[in-house]
Amino acid sequence: MQLTFLGTGTAAPLFGRRPSSILLKNGDFTGLLDIGSGAVHSLAATNVDPINLNALFISHFHSDHSADMIMLLHSNGATPGKIRTAPLKIYGPQGLRTFIDGILKLFPETEPETYSLDLKENPQNEKIISNMKVDCFRTEHTVNSIGYRFRINDFEFVYTGDCSFSMELIHSCTGADMMITECSFADRKETADHLTPAYAAELAKEAGVKDLIIIHRYPQTLKEGVEHEISSVYSGRLFFPQDGQMISFGE
Numbered sequence: 397m398q399l400t401f402l403g404t405g406t407a408a409p410l411f412g413r414r415p416s417s418i419l420l421k422n423g424d425f426t427g428l429l430d431i432g433s434g435a436v437h438s439l440a441a442t443n444v445d446p447i448n449l450n451a452l453f454i455s456h457f458h459s460d461h462s463a464d465m466i467m468l469l470h471s472n473g474a475t476p477g478k479i480r481t482a483p484l485k486i487y488g489p490q491g492l493r494t495f496i497d498g499i500l501k502l503f504p505e506t507e508p509e510t511y512s513l514d515l516k517e518n519p520q521n522e523k524i525i526s527n528m529k530v531d532c533f534r535t536e537h538t539v540n541s542i543g544y545r546f547r548i549n550d551f552e553f554v555y556t557g558d559c560s561f562s563m564e565l566i567h568s569c570t571g572a573d574m575m576i577t578e579c580s581f582a583d584r585k586e587t588a589d590h591l592t593p594a595y596a597a598e599l600a601k602e603a604g605v606k607d608l609i610i611i612h613r614y615p616q617t618l619k620e621g622v623e624h625e626i627s628s629v630y631s632g633r634l635f636f637p638q639d640g641q642m643i644s645f646g647e
Contacts, residue, residue: 397548397551397644397645397646398420398421398643399418399419399420399421399645400418400419400442400641400642401418401637401638401640401642402414402417402419402428402434402435402439403416403417403430403432403434404416404611404637404638405460405612405613406460406580406612406613406614408614408615410615410618412639413618414432414433414434414435415432415433415460415461415463416429416460416611417429417430417434417435417438417464418576418611419439419444421444422527422548423525425524426444426450427451427452427453429555429557429576430455430461431454431461431463432459432460432461432462432464433460433463433464434464435464436464436467436468437467438640445478446471446472447471447472447478447480448482449468449484450482451485451486451487451524452485452486453487453488453544453555454486454488454492455489455535455541455555455556455557456489456538456540456557456558457489457491457495462495465496465499469503470503470505472484473507473509473510479510480511481510481511482511483513483514485516485524486513486514486516487516487522487530487544488515488517489517489540490517491517491540492515492516492517496513520532527548527549528547528548529546531544531545532545533545533564533565534564535558535565536562536564536565537558537560537590538589541559543555543556543565543568543569545572549646551573551646552573553573553574553575553645554569554572554574554576554605556576556578557578558578558612559577559590560588560590561595561599565599566602566603569600569603569605570604571604572603572605573605573606573607573645574606574607574608574645575599575600575608575609576609576611577591577596577600577608577611578590578591578612578613579591579592579593579610579617579622579626580592581616582617582622585616593626596610596626596630597625597626597627597629597630598630600632601629601631605632606632607633607635607645608633608635609635609636609637609643610626610636623636
């Protein structure tokens with residue numbers, strides 16, 4: 397099983413840091429955790445053809461997490477010599493159907509003609525393939541934002557997307573082997589809808605996760621000292637992936 401970090405950045409334009417998107421590979425299954433700008437074209441470096449993606453898992457509808465949905469749907473029907481026939485599963489929070497309908501209305505060329513869209517809002521105990529299930533949980537970044545908890549064989553990991561620190565979030569992440577979360581701003585910046593180094597560290601510590609992966613970093617947290625700030629509280633393994641970096645897990 398592998399994760400490739402297609403985008404570890406934010407809405408702030410920064411060379412080498414595209415907006416949020418992670419490729420999940422589990423056997424023959426391929427899926428994207430969020431689909432920020434540039435995600436579809438970044439897949440070219442992974443040898444995964446966008447037309448063969450099995451599923452998308454959208455955390456919320458801010459453009460830095462969802463904008464390349466337009467490009468994916470367009471490319472599925474506009475790539476010479478290739479025709480998608482398999483359904484595309486899209487998981488997301490409440491409002492997903494309205495979001496997709498809006499794209500199809502604004503961009504008629506994205507309307508599927510040779511395949512179908514299988515939309516599922518707020519999945520719970522959803523069987524994706526034989527050895528993988530997913531649940532979702534509230535993250536309080538927006539009124540309907542969600543994170544995902546994946547169970548692949550005996551390995552569990554959570555992807556919070558953008559989130560707000562809370563006891564409910566700790567509970568949702570508790571006992572996972574690995575957590576992928578954000579660290580948007582420095583501790584000196586007060587924020588109610590993102591994590592800082594202190595909050596990310598406390599979340600991982602209280603949830604008891606073995607591995608912590610930090611993404612979605614604005615320029616303030618792309619500085620020396622953040623790793624020390626987090627590791628002074630959280631004693632597990634800590635990763636700060638770059639765009640394009642691949643991590644194997646559960647093996």
